[in-house]
Amino acid sequence: MNIKMRYLASKKFRLSDSYFDGHVHSVFHSVVNLRLHTQDLLTVIANKSDLNSPRYIAIETLDDVDFTKLISHGQPLSCRGEVIRFSGSRISIDLRFAAKEKKSFVKSKKSFLEKKINTNWKIAWNFLLDIKKKEGLALALDDKQSVDLFHRSLIARTQKIIPQLLISIQTKNIGLAKNVGQKLLGLGPGLTPSGDDFLLGFIVGSRASVREEEHRVFLNNFGHHLKNQKSNSVDISLDQLNSVISGRCSYPITDLCNSILNCDGKDKINYEFNKCLDLGHSSGMDSTFGLLCGMVAWKKELANLIIDEIKMPIKALET
Amino acid sequence: MTNLFNSKLSVINVGVSDFAKPIIGSDAKVINVDWTPPGNDENVARALGQLVNRSEVEEANHRSFQRYLDSQPTLVGVKPAFQVIEGMSEKTIMHSGPPITWEKMCSPMRGAIIGACIFEEWETDHKSAEKTLESGAINFIPCHHNRAVGPMAGIISPSMPVWIIDDPVHNSRYFSNLNEGLGKVLRFGANDSEVINRLHWMKEVLGPALGKSLEKMEPLKLKPLMAQALHMGDEVHNRNVAASALLLKRLITAALKTDIKVSVLSELVNFISNNDHFFLNLSMSACKAMMDAAHGIPGSSLVTAMARNGTDFGIRVSGLGDNWFKAPAPLIDGLFFPGFDASDANPDLGDSSITETAGVGAFAMAASPAIVQFVGGSAYDSIENTKLMSHITHSQNDAFTIPQMNFSATPACIDVRKVIDTSIMPIINTGIAHRKAGVGQIGAGITKAPADCFSQAVIALAKTFSN
């Protein structure tokens, strides 16, 4: 039966070209990534106000939708007359009623007291340490979880390179930073490898807490290098990362970052923190981990705290 | 145009089907449209051309459909019509279908109205009643205009007990009369003393007993009950066996908590258990509640009522206010009880097609193979019918699913544009009334809503945009 559900959203927006063909790149519960024949990537997010992709349309659906039950990856799609139809599926998306929102990238505010920010950062850091079931690179902060072979290697790798990344920033060693960044790209299983998610958070965090022009130049240099690593990771994940490097998009991660910088208090930080964790399967935790590392990358004391935490499990294993 | 050059050609062929051959021959994709002139009228076709995939209509339909899905018809009580129906003034009789005058009414409806006059004791005999009615001393008003619905003649007079259905989501209230059962009944135009006596019993005994019982019950949500009945072989229009049983189950438990005498209880149980259509009027008013919720969204092309008065068939459309778009009521293709044939049949009658409007009845025919047999088809036909209806509806209602179709949701909310664009007319399951008052039901079958109603609506809707 060819019954259609028409998904609509509240705010109007127009794609520049409403005539295109493509296929479903990947499907999640309430997110679908569309690969257009122009090679553009378009992300459709249902019933969510939290947006986590550079080019997205947000749609409101009649009921709670589970895309995984409606469409599958590889399915061809076409947009005609501003309606996206999926071949062989009963759903269609009417772009005329989709919402698109752009938040400006978080800007640093010099006037805040560093001390208070540090306190807030520690609150968030402790939230991360307290998570019982860690995932992705954050596994390096935990010595209790039992993991498979791949993840054992992943942890060992993480324990080596994240301290290196922080040290490269501290010592303004751009060569080392580039080298480590490259190692992180594409690291970890999944559609958006953990390393990419971590870098995404790291860039957001380190940018937001830049205080000196020299640091900014360093970061631009670092970002530029990552942008050129086109073949080192999964397209979709690079797409997101590049967009962050260009400073174009909004993430729950920036909300958390803002919340810490604005000294919003524990409850608000907790709220934003949990929102971040909801992203993807391990993506949220990896990005959060990256954000927190990035935010203190310029601060020796706190950066060392991280290095210690990461190295601790090794110590534990050794003893 | 460059979009054409850059991709593989895929053609939709409308008209001469032979044009598909060279396209197939050169390995391109083509699909033939089984085309018929929309509405058989150039002006209708042009109006439709202005409405297809029109942003305002799509958005309005979405809103309208959302309201339809949101509505939560809930049975709350039974009370005399004059106490609860606002437009029910003295000497008013409500009837099924679009508005109609005494002169134009079919015989079963006239018979039923005469019966109502006698029941209300406005008149003592048929002759005087007829005279009064001819003189215009009695107000006629369609049930639909007073948030009510009634099967067949659909007669509701002031002292008749009515079901009260609330939609708490949209803060509105709907009504329907109580079902009298089969055989010689008012809704088919019978009006002898047996009929009048039953009406009095319903007013004095059944109505109050139901009212009391309902007071002892949590308000009863009707959609889940209908959904359950669909899984038990009902389509809640022409077959209500399961739904009536489910209702009775709940009513008895409540009735036992009241001070109703055992003798009355036994009458009540007897009456309901002997009437397999007892739930029909509730199904109809639940559907009315859903459709009225969807009504009144400017620009919307969704049908919110289909109703017949035995003379005219009329539809209402969400974005077109309280207008009725009418055409002569069609005859019904069906099976007749022994001794009757098509020449005895009255044209289509009653508000019960509100069930199809709301996505049940014939639209859920696949749920009720028993009905298909009754109207002369196979189980396969029933699934085909439900599938066919999906081409003319806005979407589907996940609240109502059909086991035989892998628990597919029923197609819901007819879009006038799609009806005209595809030339697929809504199917209605219905009983057939004898054209003479009082003979009663002589068969059952399937009929199609007349295309002309939808053509008029398409033209009217297009006009709302040109102004």
Next chain:
Amino acid sequence: MTSGTRVIADLYRDSVSLMKISSTVDSLPNVIRASCIMATPANINLLLEAGLLSSEISAEQNEVLIAIEAKDKTSLNEALDLAEDELRKRPTINSNSEQVSESPEAYSQEMALDINTEANLVLISTPGPYAAAEAFKALKLGLNTMIFSDNVSIEDEILLKEYANKKNLMVLGPDCGTSVINGVPLGFANVVKKGNIGIVAASGTGLQQVLCLIDEGGGGISQAIGTGGRDLDSRIGGLTTIQGIKALAKDQETSVVVIISKPPSLKVVDSLIEKVQAMSKPAVLCLFDSNIEDPKVKNIYITETLEDASRTALSLSNNEQSIARMDETRISELLYHVPKISSDRRYLRALYSGGTFCYEALSLLNGKLEDLYSNIIFPKTTLMNDPWQSHGHTLLDLGDDLFTRGKAHPMIDFGIRNERMMEEASDPETAVILFDIVLGHCAHTDPSSAIAPIINEIRSNNKVSHPVMIGFICGTEGDPQNLSLQKSKLRNAGVLLANNNAEAVRLATKVIETL
């Protein structure tokens, strides 16, 4: 103990499903270690370090890599197969969406689009009064449209084309008999080779003639866009023609553009030439008798006949330095075969099924023959009050509504023309009967057999002196009717077969002049 890998392209899975599959495989009895990851360089490196990979493997970062270490070869292969199966398993779709077993039927364009979601063109051939409405639907649904139907009002045509232009869509037609888009023949179209010549044409038969002559000359077609006969009317302003030229200008497959139109308005021609001039590709214009002066622009070639246009386009498409000249020898050869005609017979009677051929003939005869009559309006030609009765030199477009009322087009139904041919033959003043035969998809399946018996009858009725029969076939070797068979049948019937319309008209003129 053995280990192995498998790479699966075009597959995307999130980390959770990859981990699940890894652990499923890992838990198999004879598997020692297993891993299922996106094959990024970093991940491959990790597996190398972990010893699960023994050497670098070639995998792209968007592919999934399965690496397994197992006790023996069989278990390894089983495990790899299992992992791949699990990966390729499509998520089960909700049972609500039904499996389509039989090919679904469409009762409306919207339904058709729901089935073939990638559709990009609607071909409309409904009765005229409904065609505009269907075209509006197509455009509203975001689809290009070709309107084969005629009887669409000019007001509707303006509305349709303006709307389409705004939405970056195209309206071919109305009354567009032929198009070839991406090598796919639409409507009455000839089967042609792919190539680098793009055509924009206001006339169906004109386009068919050029398609056929280019095909015959060994050239090929990139796109052939029919615009409908009124597109260059000043009220429409050549919206589709200009869109077409712009599209062909951008199209990488096209290196030569041909533009064909019946007499257009001069104002529109100016803007047309402006557009063509802006294009870097050479353009061949064939605008019958529109009195345009050669703009003397490097890339524009003004031609008088369809044959001329085709020849010019062919030369340009082959990058030839000079344009090939018309082959006069064929006419001389044919003239040699013309039988003796009695001196009473003085006039030409041309019976065309293709309207554009009639135009072209009139423009060629203009100034050569006096006393011209036709049912189409043309300078220095008398418009016939009663087209059923021929006078002097009569040239008829038998596709005119007047003749087709209640009948199929003369390209399909030969009845009208056969009757008229008999009448003309019995007119003692008729010297030459000229006719066209159009092949291609949807035309008559065996036109020679439909016309040969009449010609034989004419010859047997007038044993002493009968008019000369001159004909030409507009068709290609690829057409379903078998071009060479059609030719030989006509020759056997005694028809002098010219290569194309211009040649046929020139031959006829010579015959008349030498009487």
